[in-house]
Amino acid sequence: MNSLFDDDALGIERPALPDGAVHVPGWLTREQQRWLADQFRRWAAGPVPPHSPMVGAHPMSVQTVCLGWHWRPYTYSREAVDVNGRRVLAMPESMVRLGRLALGAADHPQAAEYTPDTLVAHFYDRTAKMGMHQDRDERSAAPVVSLSIGDTARFRFGNTAHRGQPYQDLDLQSGDLFVFGGPSRLAFHGVQKIYAGTAPHDCGLAAGRLNLTLRVTGLADDPVGKTHGF
Ligand SMILES: O=C(O)CCC(=O)C(=O)O
Ligand SMILES: [Fe+2]
Numbered sequence: 001m002n003s004l005f006d007d008d009a010l011g012i013e014r015p016a017l018p019d020g021a022v023h024v025p026g027w028l029t030r031e032q033q034r035w036l037a038d039q040f041r042r043w044a045a046g047p048v049p050p051h052s053p054m055v056g057a058h059p060m061s062v063q064t065v066c067l068g069w070h071w072r073p074y075t076y077s078r079e080a081v082d083v084n085g086r087r088v089l090a091m092p093e094s095m096v097r098l099g100r101l102a103l104g105a106a107d108h109p110q111a112a113e114y115t116p117d118t119l120v121a122h123f124y125d126r127t128a129k130m131g132m133h134q135d136r137d138e139r140s141a142a143p144v145v146s147l148s149i150g151d152t153a154r155f156r157f158g159n160t161a162h163r164g165q166p167y168q169d170l171d172l173q174s175g176d177l178f179v180f181g182g183p184s185r186l187a188f189h190g191v192q193k194i195y196a197g198t199a200p201h202d203c204g205l206a207a208g209r210l211n212l213t214l215r216v217t218g219l220a221d222d223p224v225g226k227t228h229g230f
Pocket of ligand 1 (some may be wrong): 122123135153172183191213
């Protein structure tokens with residue numbers, strides 16, 4: 001019903017995204033969305049439970065679970081040192097394949113070689129948001145793949161210089177793929193709001209939004225088993 005009145009249907013031109021940023025609406029099928037929501041519930045069962053990462057003294061409003069490498073502002077480690085000290089689950093091969101398929105769908109030339117080594121899953125309840133930030137805790141310049149399931153999010157995608165204009169606001173709906181790499185790899189972005197109650201009934205999530213972000217950290221374990229510092 002909404003599509004009757006959206007920008008495309010009304011013939012309103014949306015500004016192009018900056019180079020390196022690609023939005024593929026409705027990329028995941030409902031079955032894939034349900035499967036991913038199930039996987040999230042499995043990952044959330046442990047060894048590291050969902051938690052709100054701390055930005056300084058303030059907890060983020062999302063609930064986060066990581067695979068491969070555990071992310072917290074502004075670093076990665078194999079163990080969730082800010083949660084319970086347990087090592088995070090390994091990065092599943094299926095998620096590496098999903099990343100390659102995603103880059104393929106975004107027409108990225110390096111889709112076949114893409115090997116994300118971390119997945120950061122955020123659950124947003126109806127009040128959660130994410131402030132404008134850059135994904136810059138990685139040593140690799142490989143693109144970031146972002147998948148949305150559940151409630152629609154108002155997503156702001158900006159420029160690489162600062163949090164302000166120019167930026168573009170777009171809605172990320174259940175099943176949407178968003179990729180940012182190349183000249184947009186370090187663009188500021190954030191989640192302005194969640195549209196509560198917009199999750200499709202058959203997406204595997206009754207309420208809230210799940211964001212799955214795949215990244216290449218460019219990190220390696222050192223021989224004594226410690227992670228490299230920054
Ligand atoms: O939830 C989103 O769409 C964005 C998540 C994000 O920017 C991040 O995890 O760094
Ligand atoms: Fe981000």
